[in-house]
Amino acid sequence: MRTLQDIYRSARRLGLREYSSYISQGRNGYLPFLDGILKNIDIISEVDLGVVEIPIRKIKGTYTYMRSTSFARNYMPLMDEESEFASKWMAVYQAQVNEGLRDPIKVYEYLNWFYVIEGNKRVSVLKYLDVYSYNAHVLRMIPKYDEQNKDIRIYYSFLKFYKNTGINGIWFSDEKGFDELWNLIRNYEPPHIMLRGKDRFKFFENAVYGVFRKVYHELGGQRLPITTGDAFLDYLKLNGVPDQFFEDDLRPSLERFILELDYYKHSSSIQIETQPILKDERGFFSRLTTIKRHDEKIKVGFALAKDIRTSSWSYAHELGRMHLEKVMQDQVETISIDNVPETPEAYHHLKSLVEQGCEVIFSTSPEMINATLKLAMEYPDLIFLNCSNMYSFKHVRTYFGRIYEPRFLAGITAGTYTKTGKIGYIATCPTAEVIGGVNAFAIGVKMVNPNADIFVEWTCDWDNEQSTYSAGLRLAAKGVDVISHHNTLANRKFSKEYGVYSIHYNSGEDSYSPENYLSVPVWNWGIFYEKMVRSILEGGIRSSVEGTGKGIIRNYWWGMDSGILDFFYSRKLIPAETQKLINFMKESIIEGRFNVFSGPLYDHEHRLRIPAGKAATREEIFGMDWLVDFINGEIPEFKTKDKLSDLSTGKMT
Structure with missing residues (x-):
């Protein structure tokens, strides 16, 4: 049985080891003391919190220097075992073991760390015994607020x-x-x-x-x-x-x-594929071929957030699913569910696809990322992809398109067609993707019509017919004769407002209606789904875990060069010379000779965002939260749903 002296020697060895470790690094090995920390700090008030329970691990040091030299930085004792200090320490230990310490210690709290005024030996004993918490009389020291100081x-x-x-x-x-x-x-x-x-x-x-x-x-x-x-x-x-x-x-x-x-510790852990690269190498997606016979069909599930009849977004993904099933009918069976709630309840809908035997699941809304990641971690042998441009995860790959490219071309058609020189944009929710689309459209307008006035109105909703119409009315009242809607091609039986169109405005009745459709950006999700599923079946996507053991998270951000995006315009309404310009700019974008967000570009405060001779980086595009200076309108306050915009160790990509 160990004696009190044995226990003290054990604690002291821990202290001496900690002390030596710090000294060998040229650092102070004693306890931090608050008196020295506060020397140049402006304390504006001291608040008595009374007796509260505090975590022992949050006790960082003592109040004065004189007390600090008796302990190493881990609060273990340094004094010789024959000292009076050692005798008192052992008595405190005995009291804790026999009956438990009861009297609260007294501490200062600064930046949610605690510094002991009375009770240092008790803290040392409690830390040695790995006690979780203890009562303390706390005096809180509040520093002056400093916007420049993150702590x-x-x-x-x-x-x-x-x-x-x-x-x-x-x-x-x-x-x-x-x-x-x-x-x-x-x-x-x-x-x-x-x-x-x-x-x-x-x-x-x-x-x-x-x-x-x-x-x-x-x-x-x-x-x-x-x-x-x-x-x-x-x-x-x-x-x-x-x-x-x-x-x-x-x-x-x-x-x-x-x-x-x-997987977020390494700066090189995330790779963005900006164009299709289908290599014949076994990897992340190839694991399905080890459990599926070649004569079996693979089940692919699609989770759509909205009604495919009324949502251009869900409709586009449904067309993509239909394309996949048509061109790969001998190898693929698809299952689609729509009206999936963009809440935690999406988890149960996604799980129903797993229960129906789906081994590849595409969740087509960024709002489903939480539910998708949760399910993916429960089923690590299945493949999950989420349609968003803001996330990077090990268990879920993400995919999106550079939709701002065709929106830029749409701006050219609007700038050419307008008669009043006033052009409107109906924007949905102020996410980086939408803001980037508004900016790209405006840049296209200004390329062909530098004197045009561009107005933006926000609905702060993705598919609300009434808020869309109200935004259009506000634009029409400003004299706008051409409007671009953020929606791409939709089912025209249920939606007449999409792409770029001229309007007829009846001021007497305060009403308007689309007149001529000029152009529209188009999502060709079928191309992405076909290429992705073929790669899965062939094992042609690079492993998520490279041979080095470091995590490689591969996401997809394809543009018009991949075919995932296209741009249609009216050859009847757009002048022939403008058609030549559109075709030239489209080819330039596809061949990488032109970047939509080339500088100089300024924001509303006339701050230079993109310098001359430079182009916006991917990170700048993904994080775009500003409008170019020639757009009339502001970005509204908008509370996003509670989703993972990023994990704490990661980065937005």
Whole structure:
């Protein structure tokens, strides 16, 4: 049986090892002390929080330098075992083991770290015994707000979160994290009615976050370059907020989730394929050929967000599915479901495709990314692709098209046809893809009609007939005679507003109607689906895990050169000379001789966004949140649905 002296020697060895490690690196091996940290910090107030429970791991140091020299940076003791300090430390240890320490320590809190005023030996013993939390009388020191200091911005966001929840054990690497978590848990209720009320968030911190943190660290999550809070928030976005977690139930899904996060550590882990490259090499998609006989058909599932009769987006994907089934009818069977909700409920609809035997599943809305990723991690042997241009994941590949290319050509037709010199654009939701389309269209207009006035009106909805008509009326009232709708070619039986069209406006009745259809960008999703499925069957897509073991996440962002996008215009209404220009510009884009977003381009504040002689990078296009300076209109505030715009370790690509 170990004696108290043995235990102290063990703790001291841990301290000496920590101290030596820091000294060998030329760093201070003693505890940090708050008095030195605050020397040049402007503290605007001190708030007495009373006695609260604090995580022991959040205790970072002591208050004064004199106290700090008794401990290494891990709070283990450094004093000789014959010292009075050692005797007192052993007495505290004995008290904790025999009956448990009860008296609260006293600490300062600064930036959600705690620095001990009274109780350093108790903290040392508690850390040695790996105790999770302890009561402390907390004095909070609040620094002056500094917009330029990220740590202080995050801290002020934490203060608001703490006021709402009393939770002090969660931290994020970005100030938005606290607001996002609050929005997820504000209505949280524990499973037991006796725990509801003011203590509900304490239960959440222990039974949800605490269990997550324990399993996350057991699985090695702490090696990732993010906070545990970052990973926790991503996991909740993906899976929803449970009443509580149980370790055995959580471990399998969290293990797969950590694998997903792990693929973002390498800057070269994400590759964007901008044109079809079909190589004869075994890889990520080839695994299906190992479980399917050559004489069996492969089932391919399509999840469509809207009604194919009224949504140009879903209609285009449905045409793509029909093309795939027609040209590969001997090898492929397709299953399609539409009106899939763009909510967490999409998971159940997608799972129905799995249950029907689909081994390749295309979810055709960016809003389905959470549900798609969740399902993909449950079925790692199946293949999932999501139609979006903003995400990169290991388990789900993404695909989209450079739709701004044909929108630029549409601008040329509008600029040529207008009689009033006033042209309108009905934009849907202010995402980067839509904003890029508006800008590309306006650039096309100005190329042929530099004096034209271009107006944009927003619906903030994807397929709302009434808001679309209202936006058109606002444009017509401004004297616009040509309108471009963000919708591409739709089922004309149900939708008359798509592409570029001239309008007839009746000011007396305050009404308008499309008159002549000039041009329309077109999605040819069938080309993408055919090429992708053929590659899957042939094993011709490069592995997601290269021979080096580093994760390679391959996404697809094809343009008009691939055939996935095209552009139709009226040869009757567009002048012959303009047709020559359109054909020339189209060929130039396809051959890579012209980039739509070539500088110089300025925004509304006349800031230079794209310099002369330069072209916008892929990242700049994906993150476009500004309008070119010659567009009349502003980008509206728009709250997106709660989806993964990116994992905390990753990047938007």
